[in-house]
Amino acid sequence: MLQKAEAIVIRTTDYGESNKILTLYTREFGKIGVMARGSKRPKSRLASLSQLFTYGTFLFQKNSGLGLLNQGEIINSFRVIRNDLFHTAYAAYIVELLDKLTDDQERNPYLFELLCQTLTFINEEMDAEILTRIFEIKMLRVAGISPQLDCCARCSAQDGEFVFSIKEAGFLCHRCRHIDSHSLSISTSTAKLLRLFYHFDLQRLGNISVKEETRAQLKKVINTYYDEYSGLRLKSKRFLDQLDNMSL
Numbered sequence: 748m749l750q751k752a753e754a755i756v757i758r759t760t761d762y763g764e765s766n767k768i769l770t771l772y773t774r775e776f777g778k779i780g781v782m783a784r785g786s787k788r789p790k791s792r793l794a795s796l797s798q799l800f801t802y803g804t805f806l807f808q809k810n811s812g813l814g815l816l817n818q819g820e821i822i823n824s825f826r827v828i829r830n831d832l833f834h835t836a837y838a839a840y841i842v843e844l845l846d847k848l849t850d851d852q853e854r855n856p857y858l859f860e861l862l863c864q865t866l867t868f869i870n871e872e873m874d875a876e877i878l879t880r881i882f883e884i885k886m887l888r889v890a891g892i893s894p895q896l897d898c899c900a901r902c903s904a905q906d907g908e909f910v911f912s913i914k915e916a917g918f919l920c921h922r923c924r925h926i927d928s929h930s931l932s933i934s935t936s937t938a939k940l941l942r943l944f945y946h947f948d949l950q951r952l953g954n955i956s957v958k959e960e961t962r963a964q965l966k967k968v969i970n971t972y973y974d975e976y977s978g979l980r981l982k983s984k985r986f987l988d989q990l991d992n993m994s995l
Contacts (some may be wrong), residue, residue: 749817750809752776755862756801757842761787767797769816770846771805774881778852781807783813792818799839800825802863825870836990838866839873840983841882847979848890861885864949874955876962881952883969884944894943894977899923909938911968913975929973933993935965957987 757778758770769784786797793816796803802823808815828834845862849855865882869875887893893915898905902923909918910930916937924930933941942959957965973979 749806750814751804751806752779753859754803755807755859755866756797756799757846757862759799760795765791768813771795772845772849772859773805774856774859775854776978777855778851779809780812781805781813781814781816781852786816793825797823798824798829800828800842800866802866810892817979823867823870825866827870827872828866833875833990834869834872834875836983836987838869840981840987841865841879843882843981844886844979848886848977849944855889857951858889861949868949868952873952874957875928876966877957879957880965880969881944881949883973884941885949887945887972890919890967890977892972893945894918894972896945901926906969907937911931911938911941913971916972916976931968933964933968934961936961937968940965940969972985 752771752773752775754771754773759766760794761847762768762782765785765787769781769783770778771781772778775778782918783793783797786793788794795801796819796989802825803819803821805819806817808817823942829839862884865878865916868878869881899909899920900912900915901915901919904920904922907920909920910924911933912927912930913920914927914929917959919927919930940957
C-alpha cells in the first residue's frame with residue numbers, strides 16, 4: 748500500500764553498490780525505514796531526496812518491515828547546514844540523538860515540529876550551540892529522564908539560589924545544597940535558561956545572546972546529566988566536542 752508522509756532523513760546507510768536505507772522521522776508515522784533503490788547513482792531521481800537532513804514529502808510502499816521509496820519532493824535541503832562543517836556537526840548530533848531516543852513507528856507530531864524547527868533555525872544561521880542545548884533539554888522528556896527544574900528537588904522551594912545536582916536529578920536550593928557535595932555551581936541566569944528551555948515553545952525563539960560563562964555551565968550540566976542517566980555514547984557527539992575544542 749502506498750503511503751505519503753512529510754519527513755526528515757535522520758540516518759542513511761549504504762546497501763549494496765547503488766542503494767541506501769533511509770531512516771525517516773515522519774510527522775504521520777514517527778520513525779520508519781525505507782529502501783531507496785538506485786539512490787547512490789548520480790542521475791537517480793532519488794539521489795537528492797536520499798541525503799541526510801533532507802526535509803520533504805516521501806511516497807513509499809509501506810510493508811511490515813522495511814518500506815520501499817517510490818518518489819518524493821524536497822521541501823528544504825538545508826543547504827546552509829550542508830555547506831558548513833560546524834552546522835553539519837551540530838545537525839548530525841541532533842538527528843542522531845533523536846534517532847537513539849525514539850522507537851520505530853511511534854507517532855509524535857510535536858517531536859517532528861521540534862526537529863524541523865531546530866534544523867530550520869540552524870540553517871538560518873541562528874546560534875547552533877544554543878539551539879542544540881534547547882533540543883537536548885527537550886529530549887530529556889522523550890527519554891523519560893526529566894530533571895526537576897521548577898523548584899528544589901529535595902524541599903520544593905522556588906526561591907533563593909540554586910545549584911544543579913546530578914545525584915538528585917535537578918535543582919537544589921541554598922538550604923539543601925549540603926546534601927550533595929558534588930553538585931554543580933550555576934548562575935541565576937543558567938538556572939533560568941535551563942527552566943526556560945525545558946518549557947517554552949521553540950517557535951517563539953527570538954534573538955539569542957548568552958554569555959560564555961553561561962554557555963559553559965549549560966553544556967556542563969546537560970552533558971553530565973546525559974552521561975549519568977541516558978547511557979548514550981554518540982559518535983556525532985564526540986566529533987562535535989572535538990570541533991568545539993579546536994575552536995577554543
